[in-house]
Amino acid sequence: MSTYLNLSDQLLHELGKQIVQGKLLPGEFLPKVEVLSEQRGVSRTVVREALKGLTARRLVESTTKVGTVVRPRSDWQWWDPNVLVWASHAKDNQSFLLQLTEVRLAIELAAVELAVANATDSDIAEIETAYYKLEASISDEQEWAKADYEFHNSILLASHNVLMISLVSMLRTTLINSRHVTIPRLKNQRKNTSEENFYDEILLHKEVMEAIRVRDKARASQAMHKLIKRVAQLIRD
Amino acid sequence: MSTYLNLSDQLLHELGKQIVQGKLLPGEFLPKVEVLSEQRGVSRTVVREALKGLTARRLVESTTKVGTVVRPRSDWQWWDPNVLVWASHAKDNQSFLLQLTEVRLAIELAAVELAVANATDSDIAEIETAYYKLEASISDEQEWAKADYEFHNSILLASHNVLMISLVSMLRTTLINSRHVTIPRLKNQRKNTSEENFYDEILLHKEVMEAIRVRDKARASQAMHKLIKRVAQLIRD
DNA sequence: AATTATTTGTCCGTATGTATG
DNA sequence: CCATACATACGGACAAATAAT
Numbered sequence: 001m002s003t004y005l006n007l008s009d010q011l012l013h014e015l016g017k018q019i020v021q022g023k024l025l026p027g028e029f030l031p032k033v034e035v036l037s038e039q040r041g042v043s044r045t046v047v048r049e050a051l052k053g054l055t056a057r058r059l060v061e062s063t064t065k066v067g068t069v070v071r072p073r074s075d076w077q078w079w080d081p082n083v084l085v086w087a088s089h090a091k092d093n094q095s096f097l098l099q100l101t102e103v104r105l106a107i108e109l110a111a112v113e114l115a116v117a118n119a120t121d122s123d124i125a126e127i128e129t130a131y132y133k134l135e136a137s138i139s140d141e142q143e144w145a146k147a148d149y150e151f152h153n154s155i156l157l158a159s160h161n162v163l164m165i166s167l168v169s170m171l172r173t174t175l176i177n178s179r180h181v182t183i184p185r186l187k188n189q190r191k192n193t194s195e196e197n198f199y200d201e202i203l204l205h206k207e208v209m210e211a212i213r214v215r216d217k218a219r220a221s222q223a224m225h226k227l228i229k230r231v232a233q234l235i236r237d
Numbered sequence: 238m239s240t241y242l243n244l245s246d247q248l249l250h251e252l253g254k255q256i257v258q259g260k261l262l263p264g265e266f267l268p269k270v271e272v273l274s275e276q277r278g279v280s281r282t283v284v285r286e287a288l289k290g291l292t293a294r295r296l297v298e299s300t301t302k303v304g305t306v307v308r309p310r311s312d313w314q315w316w317d318p319n320v321l322v323w324a325s326h327a328k329d330n331q332s333f334l335l336q337l338t339e340v341r342l343a344i345e346l347a348a349v350e351l352a353v354a355n356a357t358d359s360d361i362a363e364i365e366t367a368y369y370k371l372e373a374s375i376s377d378e379q380e381w382a383k384a385d386y387e388f389h390n391s392i393l394l395a396s397h398n399v400l401m402i403s404l405v406s407m408l409r410t411t412l413i414n415s416r417h418v419t420i421p422r423l424k425n426q427r428k429n430t431s432e433e434n435f436y437d438e439i440l441l442h443k444e445v446m447e448a449i450r451v452r453d454k455a456r457a458s459q460a461m462h463k464l465i466k467r468v469a470q471l472i473r474d
Numbered sequence: 475a476a477t478t479a480t481t482t483g484t485c486c487g488t489a490t491g492t493a494t495g
Numbered sequence: 496c497c498a499t500a501c502a503t504a505c506g507g508a509c510a511a512a513t514a515a516t
């Protein structure tokens with residue numbers, strides 16, 4: 001697997017970015033196929049395939065004789081990896097990343113309730129090992145982040161909801177792609193958290209784990225809610 | 238706008254269904270391009286475009302000399318309108334529809350909290366009118382369903398989270414497409430609900446509306462949680 | 475290690491279909 | 496009815512990658 005992109009994908013990315021990042025506004029027309037073909041020095045086939053990619057993502061609509069026009073943002077198929085990437089690479093992406101995070105939190109909160117109901121013994125074992133790794137890495141910032149990811153992921157997997165798993169995986173990929181914006185802020189925030197808060201956080205993780213083990217939905221949900229609200233708070237600032 | 242599908246889309250749907258509905262299992266190979274081209278009496282170009290569609294949705298992976306193989310289900314891009322439709326049209330789609338509903342409930346629950354924070358005056362007015370329509374249509378099953386939809390939708394819109402709105406709209410389209418399976422069951426269940434339960438449900442809707450109006454996040458969230466749990470319960474049975 | 479065969483990937487020229495003005 | 500502009504479809508040629516010999 002290489003990072004090589006064929007011509008139509010290159011053009012697709014170029015046009016997709018322009019649209020999602022607002023350089024081509026809804027209602028505006030794209031140049032016609034022949035012009036695009038000449039401008040970029042590619043064949044009409046390449047242009048048509050790129051346009052097809054835009055159409056499939058509902059970013060544009062082509063009608064004969066009229067041309068290809070950018071559709072309103074509400075029509076766009078946001079839950080497409082490429083659209084998400086294009087949007088997350090925009091200059092003014094703060095509000096977009098916040099929205100992404102809000103969805104992620106919503107799903108993670110729901111996943112813990114499902115985990116209580118659906119977790120197998122081996123799922124629970126995974127969650128426990130993830131928790132003990134977390135406990136063992138309080139001092140190491142890097143390790144803690146990794147362990148924290150694995151802890152939440154083990155719960156997500158235990159939900160046995162493929163749609164949630166796939167959704168969060170998409171969100172994570174997108175958020176990682178724009179990590180340079182968000183992670184530094186979180187790190188700085190973390191430095192400011194006191195020892196006590198940190199201890200609280202470990203306790204909350206433990207509470208989540210134990211509640212899942214004893215199948216106490218209300219407890220699990222409540223603890224996760226508290227955990228998540230902290231993240232939401234960090235992001236909002 | 239017609240329902241006409243071009244040759245490659247027709248083939249795409251045919252192959253996509255076969256894969257998602259398990260007639261072609263992960264690890265199995267598709268016939269090579271030339272064979273497919275002959276079998277269906279279409280050009281190689283058409284076959285290639287259909288395969289491209291499958292590849293874009295991560296249902297298959299093509300490698301030179303080896304051929305095109307079905308990827309594991311966990312790799313599939315589930316959040317694609319077509320994949321969702323193919324999956325919802327499968328024979329054994331009960332568990333899939335349940336998962337869809339679980340995601341929908343998760344998002345709706347999160348949306349109400351966001352609505353409390355983000356709703357404009359006009360958003361709140363929309364929610365109120367939706368509620369009064371609901372109140373006015375207690376007796377009419379048909380009207381009630383419609384009003385209920387509009388009530389929840391008005392809250393969703395008030396969240397001002399485009400990603401959530403787009404996600405739920407996708408879910409709804411899919412669920413409506415397989416309505417024949419789920420709605421009749423809900424209707425039957427509803428008939429069995431007593432007058433009292435029905436009155437409770439109205440009260441819960443009212444509680445949600447008022448909590449949003451006075452910007453009381455905890456109250457709104459709690460009331461919505463109760464409402465949603467009922468739906469979840471209905472579905473589970 | 476080099477060669478060959480096989481299969482996908484890419485590009486293009488061209489022809490036909492279709493809807494608009 | 497014609498000219499325009501885009502969509503769809505076909506098939507040929509060649510490039511790239513890899514398995515097998």
